[in-house]
Amino acid sequence: MTDNTRREFIKQAALGTTAFLAMPSARVLGANERVRIGMIGVGGRGEELLEQVLEIPNTQVVAIADVYSRRRDQARQKAPNIQALEDHRRLLDMKDVDGVIVASPLHLHARHFLDTISAGKDLYCEKTMTWSIPEAEQCLEAAKKSDRIIQIGLQHESSGALADAREWIKDGIVGKVTHVESWMSRNTPHGKGQWVRPVPSDCTSQNVNWEAFLNGRKESQFDAYKLINWRLFWEFSGGNVAENMVHQISWIISALDLGVPSAAYMSGGVFSEKDGREVPDTIAVTLDFPKDIVVTWQSTFSNKRYGLGERILGSDGTIEHIEGGSEMMAAKSEEVIHYYPEEVNRSHGSRLDGTTQDQNHMANWIDCVRSRKTPNAPVETGYRSALAVHMANLSYRQKQRVTLEEAKAYKPEY
Numbered sequence: 039m040t041d042n043t044r045r046e047f048i049k050q051a052a053l054g055t056t057a058f059l060a061m062p063s064a065r066v067l068g069a070n071e072r073v074r075i076g077m078i079g080v081g082g083r084g085e086e087l088l089e090q091v092l093e094i095p096n097t098q099v100v101a102i103a104d105v106y107s108r109r110r111d112q113a114r115q116k117a118p119n120i121q122a123l124e125d126h127r128r129l130l131d132m133k134d135v136d137g138v139i140v141a142s143p144l145h146l147h148a149r150h151f152l153d154t155i156s157a158g159k160d161l162y163c164e165k166t167m168t169w170s171i172p173e174a175e176q177c178l179e180a181a182k183k184s185d186r187i188i189q190i191g192l193q194h195e196s197s198g199a200l201a202d203a204r205e206w207i208k209d210g211i212v213g214k215v216t217h218v219e220s221w222m223s224r225n226t227p228h229g230k231g232q233w234v235r236p237v238p239s240d241c242t243s244q245n246v247n248w249e250a251f252l253n254g255r256k257e258s259q260f261d262a263y264k265l266i267n268w269r270l271f272w273e274f275s276g277g278n279v280a281e282n283m284v285h286q287i288s289w290i291i292s293a294l295d296l297g298v299p300s301a302a303y304m305s306g307g308v309f310s311e312k313d314g315r316e317v318p319d320t321i322a323v324t325l326d327f328p329k330d331i332v333v334t335w336q337s338t339f340s341n342k343r344y345g346l347g348e349r350i351l352g353s354d355g356t357i358e359h360i361e362g363g364s365e366m367m368a369a370k371s372e373e374v375i376h377y378y379p380e381e382v383n384r385s386h387g388s389r390l391d392g393t394t395q396d397q398n399h400m401a402n403w404i405d406c407v408r409s410r411k412t413p414n415a416p417v418e419t420g421y422r423s424a425l426a427v428h429m430a431n432l433s434y435r436q437k438q439r440v441t442l443e444e445a446k447a448y449k450p451e452y
């Protein structure tokens with residue numbers, strides 16, 4: 039980047055995003071036409087999504103943009119014919135890109151989201167949809183004014199387990215639900231904190247566009263550790279509620295059609311490994327929802343015996359969804375969902391086992407890019423789950439319960 043383009047980049051970041059000028063009209067795709075994809079941010083998750091999209095028939099990855107040269111080289115190895123760019127705006131200028139996958143760090147999601155739809159491209163944006171509530175409002179508003187197809191990277195919205203849970207709830211066999219409990223647990227060897235990644239020796243200021251990574255965040259010296267381990271710092275991350283609770287809370291919100299929480303409380307701290315991280319590793323969240331339902335989520339990084347799961351507790355029955363491992367990234371074979379009747383109110387009921395197959399979340403987005411139908415995790419789902427995440431974090435950082443109104447009125451720093 040020249041000094042001028044760098045200055046322009048920062049100026050636009052300060053504005054929040056590139057201005058919404060006349061929205062370019064996108065190509066109308068025939069049912070069998072090839073969908074051409076670009077990607078912004080091809081790190082750990084981006085590489086996985088690149089592999090996923092390369093497997094989808096009649097889809098072509100045309101270009102990627104990443105601020106770190108190593109990532110561009112790695113992407114080229116996986117897809118040799120792509121253009122590998124440093125500046126995401128050059129990718130969005132490309133006429134031969136129909137849809138864009140965003141897998142950048144959390145503090146960049148809103149910018150990449152807004153820039154992508156204002157460039158007239160369809161969007162697959164990794165979760166959590168945004169870093170803050172004002173950004174979530176901005177993205178929701180922009181999406182409502184746009185005809186772009188938007189899928190949020192909440193892949194459990196495409197799970198068979200969600201379809202099963204919805205069916206049982208619709209059939210009325212769960213009864214009145216007042217409480218949902220959920221949990222997620224991981225462990226690491228002593229002395230090795232969850233999420234901490236080694237910094238490659240080529241991660242230098244020469245090989246990284248640090249200002250583009252900062253995107254208007256407090257000006258600071260190049261910091262390779264923060265680039266690689268952005269998850270550990272509030273300035274860039276939302277901690278484990280943004281990384282993992284979001285999947286489960288979104289699943290619960292969708293199963294019960296809960297909307298946005300009315301209040302949140304979160305306690306915990308950095309207890310497992312005191313390695314300089316800011317975001318807590320031990321967490322207990324309580325979310326109140328307007329339909330007389332309390333949802334709890336707890337998490338630890340120093341015990342993984344109980345994996346992760348959700349229990350929907352109804353007056354007439356229980357839905358139990360368990361994943362043995364604590365890996366949210368891929369649906370694991372040991373994932374199970376069952377329904378158990380409550381003897382007192384359904385004495386003749388019997389246990390049910392979920393049987394619905396998962397859908398491929400990425401393929402669902404590509405299908406919708408062609409059909410213009412609504413994908414499984416649309417922007418409203420991204421918005422609701424993002425609000426739950428940000429309300430929980432705000433409560434933790436303010437050390438008090440926060441209501442939806444208080445959370446919406448709060449102006450986040452940075």
Ligand SMILES: NC(=O)c1ccc[n+]([C@@H]2O[C@H](COP(=O)([O-])OP(=O)(O)OC[C@H]3O[C@@H](n4cnc5c(N)ncnc54)[C@H](O)[C@@H]3O)[C@@H](O)[C@H]2O)c1
Pocket residue numbers: 078079080081082083084103104105106109126141142143144146164165166191192193250251253265266280281366367368
């Ligand atoms: N859905 C899931 O199961 C799942 C799993 C893991 C991660 N994620 C999400 O994916 C996102 C990325 O996580 P990750 O682990 O891949 O992080 P990462 O740090 O490995 O990758 C982020 C990439 O973005 C690049 N980048 C930084 N600033 C950029 C900019 N301005 N323009 C273009 N590229 C830029 C970095 O160089 C890096 O290659 C996060 O939001 C995370 O929550 C989702």
